[in-house]
Amino acid sequence: MKRIKKLLLVSAGCCLTFAMHSCINLDDRIYSEIVEDRYEPTPLDGLAKIGTTYTPLKGLYVRLLLGMSWDTDQVFCPVKPWGWTYAYQLFNHNYTSSSSEIDGGWNSCYDGINACNRTIWELQNGKQAEDTDDLIHELEALRCFYYYQLCDLYGNVAWAVKYNGETDYLPEQISRAKLAEEIEDGLLKALPHLYTDVNKKTYGRFTQWAAYATLAKLYLNWGVYVYGDGDKGRWQDCIDACDEIIKSEAFALTGTQKEIFKAKNDFCKEAVFAIVFDEKNAQGLSLFTTNLNGQHAQTYQISGGWGNGGSIMVPQFVDSYHPDDKRLKENYLYGPQYDSEGNLMKAGLGSIAGQDFIIVNEVLSCEGSSGDNCTENMGYRLAKYEYELGLDGDNMNNDVFPFRYSDVLMMKAECLLRLGQADDAAEIVTRIRRRSFTDSSVATVSGDDLMQGSSYAYGRKECIASRGKYPQNPDGTWKYTTSNPGDPDAGGADIVYGRFLDELGWEFDQEGHRRQDLIRFKTTSGKSVWIAKSWSSHKATNDVNKQLYPLPLKEIQANSNLHQNEGY
Numbered sequence: 001m002k003r004i005k006k007l008l009l010v011s012a013g014c015c016l017t018f019a020m021h022s023c024i025n026l027d028d029r030i031y032s033e034i035v036e037d038r039y040e041p042t043p044l045d046g047l048a049k050i051g052t053t054y055t056p057l058k059g060l061y062v063r064l065l066l067g068m069s070w071d072t073d074q075v076f077c078p079v080k081p082w083g084w085t086y087a088y089q090l091f092n093h094n095y096t097s098s099s100s101e102i103d104g105g106w107n108s109c110y111d112g113i114n115a116c117n118r119t120i121w122e123l124q125n126g127k128q129a130e131d132t133d134d135l136i137h138e139l140e141a142l143r144c145f146y147y148y149q150l151c152d153l154y155g156n157v158a159w160a161v162k163y164n165g166e167t168d169y170l171p172e173q174i175s176r177a178k179l180a181e182e183i184e185d186g187l188l189k190a191l192p193h194l195y196t197d198v199n200k201k202t203y204g205r206f207t208q209w210a211a212y213a214t215l216a217k218l219y220l221n222w223g224v225y226v227y228g229d230g231d232k233g234r235w236q237d238c239i240d241a242c243d244e245i246i247k248s249e250a251f252a253l254t255g256t257q258k259e260i261f262k263a264k265n266d267f268c269k270e271a272v273f274a275i276v277f278d279e280k281n282a283q284g285l286s287l288f289t290t291n292l293n294g295q296h297a298q299t300y301q302i303s304g305g306w307g308n309g310g311s312i313m314v315p316q317f318v319d320s321y322h323p324d325d326k327r328l329k330e331n332y333l334y335g336p337q338y339d340s341e342g343n344l345m346k347a348g349l350g351s352i353a354g355q356d357f358i359i360v361n362e363v364l365s366c367e368g369s370s371g372d373n374c375t376e377n378m379g380y381r382l383a384k385y386e387y388e389l390g391l392d393g394d395n396m397n398n399d400v401f402p403f404r405y406s407d408v409l410m411m412k413a414e415c416l417l418r419l420g421q422a423d424d425a426a427e428i429v430t431r432i433r434r435r436s437f438t439d440s441s442v443a444t445v446s447g448d449d450l451m452q453g454s455s456y457a458y459g460r461k462e463c464i465a466s467r468g469k470y471p472q473n474p475d476g477t478w479k480y481t482t483s484n485p486g487d488p489d490a491g492g493a494d495i496v497y498g499r500f501l502d503e504l505g506w507e508f509d510q511e512g513h514r515r516q517d518l519i520r521f522k523t524t525s526g527k528s529v530w531i532a533k534s535w536s537s538h539k540a541t542n543d544v545n546k547q548l549y550p551l552p553l554k555e556i557q558a559n560s561n562l563h564q565n566e567g568y
Contacts, residue, residue, distance in 0.1 A: 123136050173563060213241070268401070287309055294307045430444050455502055495533075
């Protein structure tokens with residue numbers, strides 16, 4: 001009985017914030033040792049058991065925030081003097097079925113699905129407690145969320161919703177359109193049985209509100225998933241799902257955007273669904289290590305990890321902001337870089353080593369042999385998530401929100417816009433913009449504004465080296481090769497509802513949204529922005545097959561039922 005008591009005490013500590021890591025270890029080390037026939041399970045036992053089903057979310061979202069954003073018009077990872085010699089292939093959409101970045105998303109999703117299937121089976125076949133059925137419904141809904149991610153990223157995937165311990169079991173492949181229908185059906189069945197409370201008990205768990213948000217995303221992108229056409233979303237169904245969340249009055253906009261992403265941001269009032277990260281109990285958020293440089297260890301006096309200087313912002317996206325937008329000023333590191341005592345730091349690598357470390361909004365190209373295509377001072381650094389003083393660079397203390405209240409409001413606004421209610425959409429967008437501008441007149445947008453094209457200066461902008469040297473103009477500025485203004489890959493005026501796409505970019509950059517949005521929005525040519533436009537050294541592919549990632553080669557080799565997506 002001592003082991004039982006220990007289980008309950010440790011589980012009680014886990015439940016307050018649903019810190020899954022503690023519960024996982026407890027399940028492995030202790031739960032399997034409880035064998036007394038007279039033992040009656042308690043609700044805490046079930047909670048400890050389902051912790052393993054949430055853990056893969058951490059790996060999935062670290063990838064979505066980092067490497068799986070390097071192919072967008074916002075974030076990339078150019079070749080540097082110190083390495084990063086492979087990521088430009090993602091930026092160019094030269095995907096391969098053996099890319100570790102692409103494999104990682106698949107692996108995390110199926111780790112989650114397999115954990116859900118196994119735990120559902122364990123709950124169904126174990127001794128029943130009062131909350132057993134509710135936990136099963138929760139895991140069925142969570143499994144739908146993992147499949148939603150697979151539907152968005154890979155489309156035609158392996159369909160497995162039952163636990164099968166046989167080593168030779170090979171699940172069948174399901175089409176993207178059928179998968180979308182199965183996700184909807186699964187969420188609607190589970191939804192009435194999910195928690196509606198928003199408190200410490202439910203924080204980090206898949207509640208009814210997380211299910212509604214997943215449904216809203218599914219309906220928003222229904223045209224892409226089912227018809228291959230971003231204009232055929234289920235707009236009213238999306239609005240209805242959003243309205244359920246809004247009417248609950250369980251969530252609200254924060255006073256500033258920055259407070260959403262601060263360290264120790266648990267229980268944020270915008271958090272519709274949260275993934276818990278903690279430097280000790282729920283490790284793995286390594287944004288500092290990938291986004292910042294080694295010198296920034298001196299700025300933040302880090303206790304672990306290091307700055308590898310990978311991710312930077314695409315200059316054309318940074319240039320699209322209004323200069324008075326607080327999100328531009330608060331979500332990036334740029335200009336002179338100082339240590340924690342206020343001393344200007346020096347660049348340490350490449351051709352500018354020893355010069356003042358002053359970050360500029362310029363990148364010559366995503367690829368190059370010497371690294372001078374992106375010297376150490378080039379490219380704004382990502383800093384939306386707060387880097388706290390003394391942080392562990394590999395294990396930050398910021399929770400991540402797959403769904404937040406601003407996202408719910410903007411989904412509703414987009415659907416209103418597409419249904420011809422542009423002024424109503426503008427009211428919502430203005431409400432969100434107000435916290436990012438001091439001047440309310442600048443924050444205000446009209447329905448006519450949202451109907452306009454994008455202000456993003458799309459088009460190729462690359463400085464091409466000749467004999468190892470990058471050309472300069474007579475005034476010392478870099479000489480870029482650019483698209484012609486009339487080329488279809490250039491400019492944003494031809495993007496339908498382009499101004500709304502801009503608003504999504506400014507509000508949700510660094511949150512893993514951008515790829516999905518660029519695929520849903522189209523130009524007047526009928527092609528998605530994702531394949532029709534160029535940016536920096538990325539050239540428009542005009543290849544609809546690039547709207548899905550390839551299935552990992554090792555999965556196809558292991559499962560004869562899987563067939564590769566077209567074009568790979």
